[in-house]
Amino acid sequence: MEISSKYSPSDVEGKWYQYWLDNKLFSSKPDGREPYTVVIPPPNVTGVLHMGHVLNETIQDILVRHARMEGKNACWVPGTDHASIATEAKVVNRLAEQGIKKADLTREEFLKHAWAWTEEHGGIILKQLRKLGCSCDWDRTAFTMDGPRSESVIKVFVDLYRKGLIYRGVRMVNWDPKALTALSDEEVIYKEEHTKLYYMKYYLADSAPVSVAEDDGNVVHHDDRGYYAVVATTRPETIMGDVAMCINPKDPKNQWLKGRKVIVPVVGRVIPVIEDEYVDIEFGTGCLKVTPAHDVNDYMLGEKYNLEAIDIFNDDATLSDRIATAQQKSLAETKVSNDYVIGLEKYVGMERFACRKQIAEDMVAAGLMEKIEDYDNKIGCSERTGVPIEPKLSMQWFLKMQHMADIALDPVMNDDIQFYPAKYKNTYRHWLENIKDWCISRQLWWGHRIPAWYLPTGGFVVAENEEEALTLAREKSGNADLQLADLRQDEDALDTWFSSWLWPISLFDGIRNPGNEEISYYYPTADLVTGPDIIFFWVARMIMAGYEYEKKMPFRHVYFTGIVRDKLGRKMSKSLGNSPDPLDLIERFGADGVRMGMMLSAPAGNDILFDESLCEQGRNFNNKIWNAFRLVKGWQVADGEQPEAAKLAAGWFAAKLRLAAEELADDFSKYRLSEALMTVYKLFWDEFSSWYLEMIKPAYVDGKQQPIDRATYDITLQFFEILLKMMHPFMPFITEELWQALYERQPGESIMRAELHMEASTGYDHLLCAAVDELKEIVTNVRAVRSQKNIAPKEKLTLEVVDAADLRPLPEGGVEALKKMANLEVVNVVSEKSKGSASFLVGTAEYAVPLGNLIDLDAERKKLEAELQRIEGFLVSVQKKLANERFVQNAPAAVVEMERKKQADAEQKIAALRESLAAL
C-alpha cells in the first residue's frame, strides 16, 4: 500500500486521543508506585484557550507524560476556576444586553443566570485541551465552586475565623467603582499617566497678623484677598472632603502657618493646620491637604489626629449629595466670605473625572487656583475592569497574614520548594516580608458566600451551615426562640483566590477528609507550572494553605513560564488582535507541530516570542519522522550477513543514543525542556536520519532496491522505538501512531505506558564513537570538495589516505561506509598523494581527492596557505603560553599537558601542509 509522503496529523490525532480515553490511559489511582502529581492552574470556567494556555499546558503535559514513562503513577488533575469578578462581569454584561439590570434581580435570580452561563460556556476550554493532547485524568475534573470544593472553602473560613485569623472591620480598601466591590492590594496595578498638579489657594481664616521676619525662611503668599497657603494636589475634587491641612513642623517655609486655620477653597470649610513629620518638605509647597476618606495616608493621619472622614463619593464614584450637606453645615458654623465659596450642589451626581475638570475650571475662574502644572503620576487601577481604584473606607473581612507569611517563607528560602528560575525567590521573600492583611470579601454574588450570619440584636456568628449558625446564634443571644428567618447571612462573596489557594488539597478532599487515602498518596504534588504574574495571588497562598492544613509543601517545584509575545515582542492580546487562535494553528500544523513550535523557544521564566514559523518547523519535523518511518518500513528483509558498515553504524548510533539519553535526563532534571527538545530534534534529524539511515540504507542494483539484512533491520527498529519514546512527551500523537505501526501491538497497549529505560544491549564505546565521528568529518570534506568543484553527487571519486607513521587504521567497515557516504570508487592508502588532488586534514591525518584536470592549482594553493597561516598563528599563541613560566607553574598539569599536545599537533599539521604545498 502506498503511504503518503506527507504526514497528515488530522487523520491520526482524534483517533489516538479517543484510544487513550477508551483505554483509561490517563486515569490514576493510588497504588504502590511512586506518585507524580500535577494540578492544573484552573483556567476561568468560561474562558477559551489562548496561546498562554498552550504554553502552560504543553509544558505540564510534557512533564506528566515523561514521568508516566519513567514508571511513575502520573496524575494530572484538570479543573476550572469560577473567577468570581470576571465571570460576574460577563454575566452582568450579558444581562445588560437583554435589558436586565443586576440591581433589579434578587441574589437567587442572578445566580441562576450565572450558573446558566457557566453551563453554557463552562468546560469549553477543557475540551480544547484535549485537542492539544493533554493527558489529564478527566474523571477527576473539578470546579472551584462544585460541592466538595465549596464545602472545603467554607470549612477553612470557619476554621481560620475560630483561630482568630479572620476578622471583620472598617478599613481603607481598594474600591473598584465599576465592579462595585473591594479588591485586594494584589488586584491593583499601577499605570503611568500624564496628569496635572493643581496648586490651590487656602486663605487664612482669620485676620490675625502674620508676623514674619525677613530672611527667616518663611514663604508667605499674599494677594488682595489676604494671606494664603498653597496646596498641591492631583485630585482637586477631593477638597470637598478636606478636614485639615498638614505641614511638617520642621519646614522653615511654613512656620508662619503653625496654629492657624485656613479656608478650604470652594467648600468654605474652616480647617486647622496640623503638624506631622510624615509630610515631605520637598514636595510641592510642603502643605498637604488631608482627606481621610479618600487617601490611605490621609486616613492614617485622620486616625492619629482624630479627624472626621467625609466620604464625598457614591459607590460608583459619582459625587454624593453628602458634599452639599457637609458644606451647608460648615458654612452655618463659620461665616466665610462668599469670595471663597461655590455651592457644591452643582457637583452632586457628577462623575469623578468630569467633576475634577469642572471644579478646576471653577477655581481658576474664582481666582482660587494659583497655577496648574503638568505632572506624571502613577495611578492604581483595577486589574479586572481597568478603571482607577478609589481608596474607600468600608466594612470588609480580612485574613491576618503575618502567621501565614511566617510559615510560608522558610520552605522557599531553603529550597524545600524549588523555584525555576530561582530568581523569583527574591520576589517571593520581599512580598512576604512586607505582607499586609488580605481583604477577602467581595461585594459580588458569584462566589462562595461568606458564612457569617447577623443577629437581629446585633453581632454575628460564623458557622459552616445554617443549622450550626442558628445554634450558635441562640447561644450568643441567649434567645432560644430565635429562628433562621431572624438571621441574615452576609451578602458578600469571597475572593476567588480564597478557593484556589486550597486547590492542591481540595482536589484530593484533604480539607473535608483529612488523611484520606488520596491526599496521603498524591500530596504533596510534584510540579506546579504557572506564570510569575500570579506568584502572590496563587503560588504564595497555596504554600500558606499547604503548611496550615497539610503541614507540608503543596508542590516540590514551581516552573514559572514566560509571557507569550508576538515576534515584535508585544504581549498577545485580544485588542491588538495579534494572538493566533490555537485551534486554528492545530488545524494547520497539527497538535504535535504546535506543541513543538511553542517549546522551541520557551526557556523557563523568559518571555517567548511566538511566531507561526516555529509551528511550521514543528510540522516539518513531524514530516521528517514520518518519512524516516516510511523508509524503514518499506524495506524488504532478507537473511544474510550484516555488512561491516552497518555493524559499525549500529555500534556508533547506540552510543549516540546513550549519550542523548543522558543529556535528556539532565535537561529534564533541570526543567530545561527547550534544550531537551532540541536534543531529540538533532538526534533524530542529524544523527539518525542523515547519518545512520544513510549508512545502513541498502543500495539499488540495476534499478532494484536490495533487501536489508535481518540484524540491521532489527536493531534499526529498536532504535526507532527508543527515539519515538524519547520524543513522545513532546509529540504524543505522531509517536503513538508510529509506535503502533512499528511492531504488532496488543489491544490497549500504548507508547504512553512504554518505559523509557535504555535497553541494556545498547553498548557505549568511546573509541568507536570517536572513529565514526572522524569518518563523518572525512565524508563532509569530500562532499565539500564536490560542492566546490561542481562535481555531481553521482560521479564516483577516489579517496587517498596519505600514510603516516601514526595513522590509525580505519575501523572495521569504515572504508565501506566512506565509499557509500561519499560515493567513492575506491579508498587507497598511499605514501604520497597524487598530483592534482584536493587535500584536507582530519585530526592530524591527511586525505586527498585526485581530481585530474579538474584541479585549480592556484585555488588549491591559496586554500592550503590560508590554512597554514591559521595554524601557524595558533601555534604561536600556544608556544607563547608555554613559554610563560607562570602559566606552566600555576596552571593545573592537565591544562599544561593539553597545551603541549596542541603544540605537537599543530607542528605535525604544519609539516603536512608544507609538504602538500611543495607537492603542488
Next chain:
RNA sequence: GGGCGCUUAGCUCAGCUGGUUCAGAGCGUCUGCCUUACAAGCAGAGGGUCAGCGGUUCGAAUCCGUUAGCGCCCACCA
C-alpha cells in the same frame, strides 16, 4: 525612590565550578541539487570586538567594579 535581571551571529537563545580549536545551537541568509524516505527535502558555505571602560588572574564571554541601554517586581510623595 528601592530591589532584581538582561545585553553573545540577521533573529531567538545556550554557554554550569574561569582552562579542550570556546566563541556554540536552531532558525533565517547564500550556493548547488527534483540524488527512487522526505523540496515540509538533500549537500555545502558565509556570519560575532561575547554592550563600553577599568580591575583580579599565568589565563576572563565566564569573577569584581563602573558606565550606558533594555526589561521586570515592589513602594503612601500628595
